[in-house]
Amino acid sequence: MDSSFAVTIPTAPEGYKSGFVGIIGRPNVGKSTLMNQLVGQKIAITSPVAQTTRNRLRGILTTPDAQIIFVDTPGIHKPHHQLGKVLVQNAKAAIASVDVLLFVVDGSVMSGGGDRYIVELLENAEVPVILGLNKVDQRPTDSGAIEDSYRPFAEANHWAIAKFSALTGEGVEALQNLLIEKLDCGPYYYPPDLVTDQPERFIMGELIREQILLQTREEVPHSVAIAIDKVVEEPTITRILATVNVERPSQKGIIIGKGGQMLKNIGSAARQQIQKLVAGKVYLELFVRVQPKWRQSRTQLAELGYQVEE
Structure with missing residues (x-):
C-alpha cells in the first residue's frame, strides 16, 4: 500500500472490524454490479456480455462499524487463451488472500457444472464462505426448486446463505451485516472517504x-x-x-x-x-x-x- 496514505488514515475505534472480502463466481452472475451497489458508486464495469472484469478491482466500503475491502475477481471459467489463464489464475490467487469469501451465484436459474467447479475450489477454503443467491428480483414465482439446487453446496460445507438483488438493492443491507459479522476486529486499511484503491x-x-x-x-x-x-x-x-x-x-x-x-x-x-x-x-x-x-x-x-x- 502507498505510504502516502499513512498520514490520512485515522485510528479505528475499539471493536472496529475490517478485512478483505473476495467476490467469487461464474462469469456474468452480477459480481461487479454487487460491488458497485455495496460501495455506492460506479467503480467496476458492468455489461450484459460475460467475462468483463479483468484486473482484481478493490472497492472500499467504510461504515461506522467496519471497513470492508471488496476484491472483485474475473469470472471463473475454463480458459481458452493466455488472457483467460491469467484471469483464472488471478481469481484463484484472490481466494487464498482474503478474510471472507462471497460466492455469488445466479439465483434466478438452476445450479450448473460451472457452480460445482467453484464449489470444489472453495471446499478447502480456510476462511468463512457465504453463498450469495443474486438476482432474486428475476426469480420465477415458484423458485423453491432453484434454491434447493444450491442449498446442498452450503449445507455440505457449513456456509451461510444470503439472498439479494445486486440490481435493485433488495437484501444487500442484510448481506452487508452478515459480511461484517464474519470479519475480525482490525484497523482502517484505507482512508474512510476512499472507495477504490485503483488509480x-x-x-x-x-x-x-x-x-x-x-x-x-x-x-x-x-x-x-x-x-x-x-x-x-x-x-x-x-x-x-x-x-x-x-x-x-x-x-x-x-x-x-x-x-x-x-x-x-x-x-x-x-x-x-x-x-x-x-x-x-x-x-x-x-x-x-x-x-x-x-x-x-x-x-x-x-x-x-x-x-x-x-
Missing part, C-alpha cells in the same frame, strides 16, 4: 471498455484493451487521449463504424461516465490500433496492465 486512469480505461462492450455487444468480444496515453488536467476541463487496442483489422472497422459514428458514440457515452468520475468537464479523444494476438502474448498482456497476481 483514476485505470477506471477511465474501464469506463471506455464498458461502452465498447455495451455498444458493439457480441461483435467485438474481449479482444479489446484500453491504454490511457495522456491525461491533462486544466482549470476548466480534463483532456484525455486513449488508445483502443484490438486484435484484428475487422474489429477496428466495427469500433470505428460507418463514417466514424460508432467511435463517436462510444466516446460520447464514455465521456459522460468519466465526467462523473472526475466531477468536471472532459474532452476525450480515442484512437484505435490493431495489436495482433495481444491476448496470447505475456509481454503485451503485461504492457496493457494484465499482470499475473502472485
